[in-house]
Amino acid sequence: MGGVAARYPDHVMTEPPASDHRSDFVRELLTADGASGRFGGRVQTRFPPEPNGYLHIGHAKAICLDFDLADEFGGVCNLRFDDTNPVTEDESYVEGIIEDLQWLGYQPGEVLYASDYFGQLYDWAELLVERGLAYVDDQDAATISEQRGGFGKPGVESPHRGRSPEQNLTLLRAMRDGSFDEGERVLRARIDMQHENMQLRDPVMYRILRTPHHRTGDQWVIYPTYDWAHGQGDAIEGVTHSLCTLEFSDHRALYEWFLEQLPLQGAAPYQTEFARLELTHTITSKRRLRELIDRGVVDGWDDPRLPTLRALRRRGYPAEAIREFCRFIGVARTNSRHAIELLESFVRTHHNAHAPRRMAVLHPVKLVITNWPTDDEGNPVVVYREAVNNPENPDDGTRQVPFSGTLFIEADDVRADPPPKFFRLSPGREVRLRAGWFVTCDEVLTDDDGAVTEVRCTYDPATEGGNAPDGRKVKATIHWVSADHAADATVALYDRLFTAEAPGEATGDPFDDLAESSRELLSNCKVEPALADAQPGEVVQFERLGYFAADPTEPMLFHRTVGLRDEWANIQKRQG
């Protein structure tokens, strides 16, 4: 787990800053419970992921809520794995989730597992059986489903519903002891097959699964369902407030029903639901995420186009920005989809304050300064320009950047035939080279297709440092790298993975909204020499282009975290 910090030195784990929350309906509840003494003034929450995939941005919202709440109310929050289904779960996800949680800035403390309660859960199940509140059903899943009825249609009671506690106990023990195959028996709560809430129509508590569990091995062949494990786990741990997302609202009655049947000491925990986080242009369904990977649309769980925490981390999203975003959007019961742009604005705000500035040319075009001096042997003079590392933070100091008569500049910064409001280089136009001199464009060479191949300029020696003694101004400052000193780099640019704001909304299948191309790999980039020293995972600003994260493993590969706000792009858009 220390490995995260080692691999992402820029992302040293930090304590979440003290929250300055507006109140919300959850905090009001906790405040009210504190005032009434419902839990003796105690607050305990939990973050309960199933280890069947990696954490994503939606989990981040729940994590921030659960952990911040405990922090604000002087309580505790535990990480608990809801590992009740061995067929989908794996130890690797347990490790990954702990790693991601810590990266986000939270400490799980003692890591808890629902599987640690299998014994207690089983004992309680026998208790319910003895009291006639649960029974073994021999029917298959399809039959049980059919008998459950439908919305507005009452269910049908199972023919085995009337078995005696003694029969049920014998059968349950036989289930536990492995006398039946998968699907042959289930244990069901005996509640009400006519109940208007489908969750209370004799829900399944145990099913037979002959898959070894990643923690309990082959000790068990019966596994509790979510409903028969979750509230019980909460109660065992002393949770007071069990927060979950809206789709579990209908389960609340069942959560409460189970707890009412058990001999618990003290006030039982209770469930409260809030709206899950959805973002535009992406998906958070674990099943769909896995599908993207399996189909090869993306490279893996940490592909920078994914909304998983490991992907965002690799892409250069700071944990702090994610936390602040989650706090800012707050918690409510309204289904909504936040604009990804809002998250990006938090990312920019963070990096603007912290990211060192560097110069990098993504689409290089050669710029030759025809009047640049040569030394005694006829070679162009090389000088070093002092460049500010971060104008937002003078303490970050400066660095020396080599400069000579042949540079690479951005193709976008040159136009042989400039459109309206284009401030950059074009024949006759003078611009400033960042931290250098003014240069005037004398000639733009193009190939047969009209693409710029080379720009020929003259520089004004009097403008050293970037200001003209005669006070004349330029409308643009452009970045550059010295052709003889530049390092080669590969840069990955990312676009939305899905073109639609709500992928799948129109057709039901998010894959219908997949972007044709969401990644552009530029392998011919020229960057200033200092970038060769970029630390794995470090995020820098390529001036005028955006924030870029050095890949954690591959040297000289940079992922664009997010672009800078781009007024020129907006102007061009308006110009059509």
Add this chain to the structure above:
RNA sequence: UCGGGGAUCGUUCAAUCGGCAGGACAUCGGGUUUUGGUCCCGACAAUGGAGGUUCGAGUCCUCCUCCCCGAACCA
């Protein structure tokens, strides 16, 4: 069809007991600027509909409309 939840600027989150509907993002305009970045100033812009109660309604009541979730031996 039944049950549960929801509806406020383009988006999203607020609005104390019923008392001037506020912020952020986005957009647009202006200023500063050696990043068309940052920063600063300004503008635009909303209570789903119909009734009712009230001096006064986003808030309370009635009806309507629309949206989301729920019929796994998933979580």
